[in-house]
Amino acid sequence: MPLRTAVADGVARVTIDVGRCDACGRCVQVCRGGPLQWGGDHIEVDPRRMFGCTGCGQCVAACPREAIHVEGRGLAVEDQRPLPAAGQRADFGQLNALLQARRSCRVFRPEPVPTEDVHRILDAARTAPVSLPPSGVGVLILPGGNEVREFRRGLLDVVARRRWLFRPPVVWLLRARLDAAQYRLVRSFVAPLFDAYLGRRPEVAPGEDYFFHRAPLALLFYASSTSHPADATIAATHAMLAAQSLGYGTCFLGFPGFLLGQDRGLRRRYGLPEWARPGLALVIGRAAVPPVRGLRRHFAREDWVFNVPSES
Ligand SMILES: Cc1cc2nc3c(=O)[nH]c(=O)nc-3n(C[C@H](O)[C@H](O)[C@H](O)COP(=O)(O)O)c2cc1C
DSSP: OOOOOSSOOSOOEEEEOTTTOOOOOHHHHHOOSSOEEEOSSSEEEOTTSTTOOOOOOHHHHHOTTOOEEEEBTTBOGGGOOOOOOGGGSOOHHHHHHHHHHOOBOOOBOSOOOOHHHHHHHHHHHTTSOOSSSSOOEEEEEEOSHHHHHHHHHHHHHHHHHHGGGGSHHHHHHHGGGSOHHHHHHIIIIIHHHHHHHTTOSTTSOTTOOTTTTTOSEEEEEEEETTSOTHHHHHHHHHHHHHHHHTTOEEEEESHHHHHHHHOHHHHHHTTOOTTEEEEEEEEEEOBSSOOOSOOOOOOSOOOOOOSOOOOO
């Protein structure tokens, strides 16, 4: 039965060029949607098996003879392209150096990010894995300082209207729905942060942008109601690393998506589809204060698990 998602229905079409196919069977080995099966001396396609072709593209990737094509569920034949040469791919040392040099940037220079770089960042972000193909991720692109400021203004209206929700008596009432650590965090962080966004804290200088850090580019990632919410986060992470590799400073913002999710009017104004579940925002620009020293980071916990005794 075809997988029906918010953005796709039906199966993709798999075509095998029998003139090229030497029936090596690699495509059958990697197919999990189920339509490919071994037919004795050839490959058979049966779209009624299991989910039919979901458009995952594993068969295309595995075929050494370019004998298999998939169309539909977001894929076109032109989407099939050669892999980057091995020597072009970042190795661990290069990738790790990029990761170790990254820091969140909260002071941006005002110059815009050229459109060409926005496209490069999106091109890299589109490679992100998704919970179920085709991608249910969408991205709202605010391509300049004016657009980011206007978006921020809309979100600050939501903050101003919802500020009462984070006042101590209401938070106290909400505590039954939060664990102790969440309750303390809302009290100590969210309420003062929203005041800072609104410029109502003495520590925030007049005109300071504590919310979007005056970034010249913002990307707001969202995922469909049938996607895993992590899909938007993974795409945003790819975009962050791509921007970093182009020499930009970046910072994730958690609250724009949360606030957008609270306001139907704003979602409509920005053309978000009904199925959109707003996720992470990413701001990008040239860093005014680039990092000159690194930090060793730690997870809260790392537990290697060997030979766990079986439950008696
Ligand atoms: C899900 C998520 C939400 C975040 N939201 C914000 C935010 O709203 N504002 C902000 O300035 N930084 C935000 N950050 C950035 C973190 O504060 C930052 O990653 C953290 O301080 C660690 O610093 P580093 O990125 O320099 O290693 C967010 C990061 C993540 C992963």
